[in-house]
Amino acid sequence: MVFSAVILFLDALLLRKSGIVVTGMLSEGVFSLVVAILLFVFPEQIGSMLLKLVGVVLIASGLGMVFWAYRIRKINRQFNTQAIEVEAVVVDESSKD
The missing domain is CATH 1.20.5 (Single alpha-helices involved in coiled-coils or other helix-helix interfaces)
Structure with missing residues (x-):
């Protein structure tokens, strides 16, 4: 899940340079990262x-x-x-x- 979040953040960064709206990708990346941290801690x-x-x-x-x-x-x-x-x-x- 951490790798998925990192890939989503990188994709959002690259797509934002081309002018595409990336709010969905960023929110999915944040959600994936939070779930990965919660699964690791608890x-x-x-x-x-x-x-x-x-x-x-x-x-x-x-x-x-x-x-x-x-x-x-x-x-x-x-x-x-x-x-x-x-x-x-x-x-x-x-x-x-």
Whole structure:
């Protein structure tokens, strides 16, 4: 992560010379550097927090899928129409006298 932050800072420096807006790259580099330092200083606490965060995200996405499936099923029932079967006779119009 430290290497990623350094590369982002160097890329931002080079791109800024060409006149491109680099605020996103700089903020990503700062965030990456801060996370790397926190992981180095507090590895167990940060790892535990990340594990809990991944668990919460997985639970939330699972609940979202269940809710979405229920919603789609409800919408599908609204548009469930019955097919009407009919018989048709083809009339040939070319045989007019």
